[in-house]
Amino acid sequence: xxxxxxxxxxxxxxxxxxxxxxxxxxxxxxxxxxxxxxxxxxxxxxxxxxxxxxxxxxxxxxxxxxxxxxxxxxxxxxxxxxxxxxxxxxxxxxxxxxxxxxxxxxxxxxxxxxxxxxxxxxxxxxxxxxxxxxxxxxxxxxxxxxxxxxxxxxxxxxxxxxxxxxxxxxxxxxxxxxxxxxxxxxxxxxxxxxxxxxxxxxxxxxxxxxxxxxxxxxxxxxxxxxxxxxxxxxxxxxxxxxxxxxxxxxxxxxxxxxxxxxxxxxxxxxxxxxxxxxxxxxxxxxxxxxxxxxxxxxxxxxxxxxxxxxxxxxxxxxxxxxxxxxxxxxxxxxxxxxxxxxxxxxxxxxxxxxxxxxxxxxxxxxxxxxxxxxxxxxxxxxxxxxxxxxxxxxxxxxxxxxxxxxxxxxxxxxxxxxxxxxxxxxxxxxxxxxxxxxxxxxxxxxxxxxxxxxxxxxxxxxxxxxxxxxxxxxxxxxxxxxxxxxxxxxxxxxxxxx
Amino acid sequence: xxxxxxxxxxxxxxxxxxxxxxxxxxxxxxxxxxxxxxxxxxxxxxxxxxxxxxxxxxxxxxxxxxxxxxxxxxxxxxxxxxxxxxxxxxxxxxxxxxxxxxxxxxxxxxxxxxxxxxxxxxxxxxxxxxxxxxxxxxxxxxxxxxxxxxxxxxxxxxxxxxxxxxxxxxxxxxxxxxxxxxxxxxxxxxxxxxxxxxxxxxxxxxxxxxxxxxxxxxxxxxxxxxxxxxxxxxxxxxxxxxxxxxxxxxxxxxxxxxxxxxxxxxxxxxxxxxxxxxxxxxxxxxxxxxxxxxxxxxxxxxxxxxxxxxxxxxxxxxxxxxxxxxxxxxxxxxxxxxxxxxxxxxxxxxxxxxxxxxxxxxxxxx
Ligand code: SF4
Ligand code: SF4
Numbered sequence: 017x018x019x020x021x022x023x024x025x026x027x028x029x030x031x032x033x034x035x036x037x038x039x040x041x042x043x044x045x046x047x048x049x050x051x052x053x054x055x056x057x058x059x060x061x062x063x064x065x066x067x068x069x070x071x072x073x074x075x076x077x078x079x080x081x082x083x084x085x086x087x088x089x090x091x092x093x094x095x096x097x098x099x100x101x102x103x104x105x106x107x108x109x110x111x112x113x114x115x116x117x118x119x120x121x122x123x124x125x126x127x128x129x130x131x132x133x134x135x136x137x138x139x140x141x142x143x144x145x146x147x148x149x150x151x152x153x154x155x156x157x158x159x160x161x162x163x164x165x166x167x168x169x170x171x172x173x174x175x176x177x178x179x180x181x182x183x184x185x186x187x188x189x190x191x192x193x194x195x196x197x198x199x200x201x202x203x204x205x206x207x208x209x210x211x212x213x214x215x216x217x218x219x220x221x222x223x224x225x226x227x228x229x230x231x232x233x234x235x236x237x238x239x240x241x242x243x244x245x246x247x248x249x250x251x252x253x254x255x256x257x258x259x260x261x262x263x264x265x266x267x268x269x270x271x272x273x274x275x276x277x278x279x280x281x282x283x284x285x286x287x288x289x290x291x292x293x294x295x296x297x298x299x300x301x302x303x304x305x306x307x308x309x310x311x312x313x314x315x316x317x318x319x320x321x322x323x324x325x326x327x328x329x330x331x332x333x334x335x336x337x338x339x340x341x342x343x344x345x346x347x348x349x350x351x352x353x354x355x356x357x358x359x360x361x362x363x364x365x366x367x368x369x370x371x372x373x374x375x376x377x378x379x380x381x382x383x384x385x386x387x388x389x390x391x392x393x394x395x396x397x398x399x400x401x402x403x404x405x406x407x408x409x410x411x412x413x414x415x416x417x418x419x420x421x422x423x424x425x426x427x428x429x430x431x432x433x434x435x436x437x438x439x440x441x442x443x444x445x446x447x448x449x450x451x452x453x454x455x456x457x458x459x460x461x462x463x464x465x466x467x468x469x470x471x472x473x474x475x476x477x478x479x480x481x482x483x484x485x486x487x488x489x490x491x492x493x494x495x496x497x498x499x500x501x502x503x504x505x506x507x508x509x510x511x512x513x514x
Numbered sequence: 515x516x517x518x519x520x521x522x523x524x525x526x527x528x529x530x531x532x533x534x535x536x537x538x539x540x541x542x543x544x545x546x547x548x549x550x551x552x553x554x555x556x557x558x559x560x561x562x563x564x565x566x567x568x569x570x571x572x573x574x575x576x577x578x579x580x581x582x583x584x585x586x587x588x589x590x591x592x593x594x595x596x597x598x599x600x601x602x603x604x605x606x607x608x609x610x611x612x613x614x615x616x617x618x619x620x621x622x623x624x625x626x627x628x629x630x631x632x633x634x635x636x637x638x639x640x641x642x643x644x645x646x647x648x649x650x651x652x653x654x655x656x657x658x659x660x661x662x663x664x665x666x667x668x669x670x671x672x673x674x675x676x677x678x679x680x681x682x683x684x685x686x687x688x689x690x691x692x693x694x695x696x697x698x699x700x701x702x703x704x705x706x707x708x709x710x711x712x713x714x715x716x717x718x719x720x721x722x723x724x725x726x727x728x729x730x731x732x733x734x735x736x737x738x739x740x741x742x743x744x745x746x747x748x749x750x751x752x753x754x755x756x757x758x759x760x761x762x763x764x765x766x767x768x769x770x771x772x773x774x775x776x777x778x779x780x781x782x783x784x785x786x787x788x789x790x791x792x793x794x795x796x797x798x799x800x801x802x803x804x805x806x807x808x809x810x811x812x813x814x815x816x817x818x819x820x821x822x823x824x825x826x827x828x829x830x831x832x833x834x835x836x837x838x839x840x841x842x843x844x845x846x847x848x849x850x851x852x853x854x855x856x857x858x859x860x861x862x863x864x865x866x867x868x869x870x871x872x873x874x875x876x877x878x879x880x
Contacts, residue, residue: 442533
């Protein structure tokens, strides 16, 4: 019988775009694992959302591969480990892989070529561990969300245990054009991923998991499906290929029919989501006691002679990857870390690979959006493209007229900077740039307001203190005068008496 | 190695569609219907068409120069050419040259540039021009030549056609024999003489109306080709289906109801649909991005509003052609529609409040 209620509740995809995929050049080749070990590794101490980690080594120390370099600080943070063996030659500020390339504290490791692991005994049966132990070990291994968000995974797992989570969602969407690192990982290491999922379920004490894979990755789907067969509580499902399917909320809605309330977390609807790469890292950390010190990076783009997926140590300079893959420097017009929709443009290539670097793209002039900007023709393409249900043209208009609060009124804070609107705009208006600018401006204003409120409070306190002192002085003065008058009165009385 | 990056945030890639691309696609879509008009009404129509398009581009260039901007790239986006084309579509095919020039001038200067150019105007420039001309020059704007295809016996020759374009139809001795009324206009006048529909339309062929073999504006006679062009635009993703469908559906349903109730007084939906002005409005005028709402729901409302007004004006108004007025009136309502009809934001109710959490007890793990 036709299930009518399911028909009506059928999750719909809103917005999104069909971007040209550019995945074919890298999705068919195996992950390259014999990348030559760089002479120097630049390992930033903040590769995650949250507080930077605190170094526990000193310049001159010799470290082994996998050894702790810096421990996490505070609730949301992750430790950092040595990606190879060698000597610490510097701990200082170095440019970070970010559009501004602002320096952050970085451990520079000169490798000794031996690549010698610290001894780490594998765990016999992780399912004998206490469930809390899973997130503890995941935290200790420095695992963060490998899809690009870099949120410390242990924090999410804890959240999962503490909240009433009914489903663990695994994001195999990889909806960004060009990127295929998750695709390859699923094709080649499906068992490891499934094992990681089982371990996470165990750690969260949650019953089921759903893996969502875009239907443009049939091999990955088949491999994952096969690996999941022994575990009926892990479902592997295909989802339509439509950017931004990898947006957690879009995937949650598609796979569970649930919509996460604005300002809320996915846990509010009983779901926690992790990326496939993260699941694999969990498998390695729990089974083999290996921290997160390498990752698979898609190197692609028109300026790359041999695009590929490479497993590289964290801290490898992008320039070395480029040399390895044969990047034509003169043809490169833009270097992007991440995907072309949401990734950041990097100012140059002497920047290290970090845990969140899913892809490094060297794009040519033909590939990047390079048309001249024209006035908005109100074609509403951006409105249909927005997965969050916003009105990009209206928001941009208000921002252009410096009405930031008015832009917030129509949803600026719900924008996820997914880039769909910019992608489709025929007038080539950099909409996302406007939204990021406005959000930054609002944050700065708020800070300034806090600051001025703070100064005002200080002033008020000072004035109050001054008033108090003045009053006290006045009172003292009055008392003194009163005493004097009293004395004089007594004297005159005495005088009259005498 | 320095990458030349101007933009730091995405999207770093984009579609190939440009404004120019869109404008040319629209022009391509209206060209079959225009060709039928040019064929049916011959050289004078072609003269008028060329004069109108040319003057539209010149007015645009003039305004841009006045504003101190470089004209070439803006001209190249094709929007002025398209405006001129749409104006020409709505003119009586043998109107004198200055009607075309005045139409383009009104469309470009008053309809667009005074608001600040492309994307800023409240009203559809072509409709604004059409209505302004209709009110100012009612005679020139309602003189409809008979169908007289190029090279046919009755068609004016080259010399004659120049005379029609530059000295007006009045310069022709046989002017009256060459003109008549449009189907809708004819019905209106016959009504006023107490004739009823079945008689009026006794020897009238709706079929020819659909094809475009009928008196009417230069590019608005062939409703079939206009609809075909419009459907192609929808398939190309240039326009969306919401406005045309809701507009046509509203007209069809309303005229259907009235026709069923009183066939003597109210023409059938077929008569409405076969009038090319309706198709032109539905697919090419009402769908104008700049002057129509942004959201699918808003567009449905807008289309239905246009349809309702078209039906009302055609049926009870003084002008047989309701489309121009209807679209302008709805243009004025667009900001209001956009204000009240907005997409629902992810994770929020329509009123903007965040969704309540909806996790059921049974789903919770114990
Ligand atoms: S896509 Fe671009 S041109 Fe079209 S409405 Fe949005 S901002 Fe305007
Ligand atoms: S970047 Fe923001 S406004 Fe643009 S499509 Fe994505 S969510 Fe919508």
